[in-house]
Amino acid sequence: MHVFLLILSCILILATFIPAVKKDHWTFRVFDYPRFQKLLLCLTVLILWPVIGLDNVILYWTFFILLGFSTVFLMYQVFPFTVFSKKMVQDSKYKGNKMLSVMVINVYQHNDSYQKVINLINEEQPDLFVLVETDQKWADQISHFKSDFPYHIEIPKDNTYGMLFYSKIKVKSHSVRYLVEEDVPSIEVVLDCDELGEVTLFALHPAPPVPSENPQSTERDAEILLVGKMVAKMNSPVLVLGDLNDVGWSYTSELFLKISGMLDPRRGRGMFNTFHAKYFFMRWPLDHIFVSRHFTLQKLKVHRYVGSDHFPISGYFTLDPDNNNKGLKATLSEKLEAKEKIRKA
Template sequence: MKTVLLILSAILILATFIPVIKKDYWTFRVFDYPRFQKITLSLMILILWLVFGVENNPLHIAAFSGLIISVLFLAYQVFPFTPFAKKMIKDSTGDTGYNFSVMVINVYQENQQYQKVIDLLKKEKPDLFLLVETDQEWADQMTDFKKGYPFFIEIPKDNTYGMLFYSKIKISEEYVRYLIEEDVPSIEVTLDDPKLGEMTIYALHPTPPVPSENTKSTERDAEILMVGKKVKKLHKPVLVLGDLNDVGWSHTSELFLKVSGMLDPRRGRGMFSTFHAKYFFMRWPLDHIFVSKHFTLKSLRLHPNIGSDHFPISGHFTLNPVNKNEGLKATLSDKLEAKEKIKKA
């Protein structure tokens, strides 16, 4: 049994510290995702070591000590995404009337449970929503929403990178861009509302670093950071949303927050894991709604499964420029790293 514990301990220790190596290959980056799972498994193995006893030999001591260090390291990384941490975006207080809601849904292209998505949208009535992994059939199913959402951008695709964006708020400018890869679109729009004023929204769905899609995270990281640099130049309310195929605690996500000045509503509230909807133990937050410092948060919610491998997520925000939000600061090293990652792609 102790031999098994030694092997499991070695695997978990390696899985914990492999992501520290800043390599773009999927074999390194895939270990960014399951940090909560690694903490749970490491704690279980530590308990088993205590049950079966740690012998006074170098291998046993190294395995036990390594697991303790791993748990502490992972806890440090995950802690900002618990309700015990400081909230990056402050709660909305009172009702200024400058409120709006947004929903992001990765529908899973092969999913044919269209009515579940339609029913959810009709029930929640977000002011704007983004659907990703949408082909022409998904676009056709959304036709009725064009009455209540007269401003929309539809980019149906058969390669799982289609996007559908619908808004009750007037779109004054719109761009469909292919920032890094020629078959992976992104959306940039400027909304113009009498109460909210001008607001820019970027919708993204970069490729993930997995063998079936892309063996490296280079393109994903570059697309996220390229938008981050664009956002930094704006001096008005901004949202960046979509399935970013990256978790909020990854090095790239943190670098994005630093170079863009954007805020993550998950920090100080919880993980709100959106993927994988069908496997409860293998879940992490891939779908995001990042906002600029101009907003406070009324609510952040996950919604029931709609037949996809992702749960829908929605946020209800208040435009409140005078607040105590605190973002992350970029150092010169951070800026140079972001520039290099973009150049590399």
């Protein structure tokens, strides 16, 4: 038992601090994801050490202190995504007329539970929805929504990077871009929201840093940060949403918030984990809905299982420029770092 605890303690201590190493290789970045799981394991092992004990006093206290430091460090990192932290996006004071509802679903391309997704959209009736990992089969299966969602952009692909955008709100203009990789699209849409005015929306689904896709996070990070720089130049309301293949607490996600001025509605409310839908002990927030300072939040909701490895997520927002939303600010070195990440891609 002592040997097992020593090995587990070493793994947890390393897994806690490896993400602090700013390397793009997947072997470093993979440790960004299970932050809450690492915290629970650190707490468990920290409790077990005094119970099990160790004859070597120096070794015992070395691991106990390092584990304690790891636990505190992880608590500090997780805290913004708990209900005890200050809300980054304030609660809406208004209901009804000025609400904008959006839904994001990574359907998982090989998922054939089409009706589960269709039923959810019918029940929730969002103003717009974005489906990712959509091939032509998915495009065909949901095509009947075109009558209720007359504005649509379809980019079906067989490489798991297809994207479908459907909206009840008038689309004033749109563009499909391949910002970093030639087979990974993104969508930029300008919506004419009547009383809300113009709202710009970016839908993203960059490739993850895994051996079967990209061994480095360079391309993913660059796409996210490129959009962040574009958003930073805008004064009108903006939403950035999609499966970013990154967690909300990662360094890249935080850097995106800093250089763009965007806000994360999960901060101060919870993690809102959307992946992995089939394994409750391995879940983290991969699907995002970021908003500009113009919005307040009515509701953020993770929906039921629809056959995918992701849960759908919806956001219900109100345009309320006179709010107390406060974002993060980028330092000069962080701006230069973002520029360098984009250049590397």
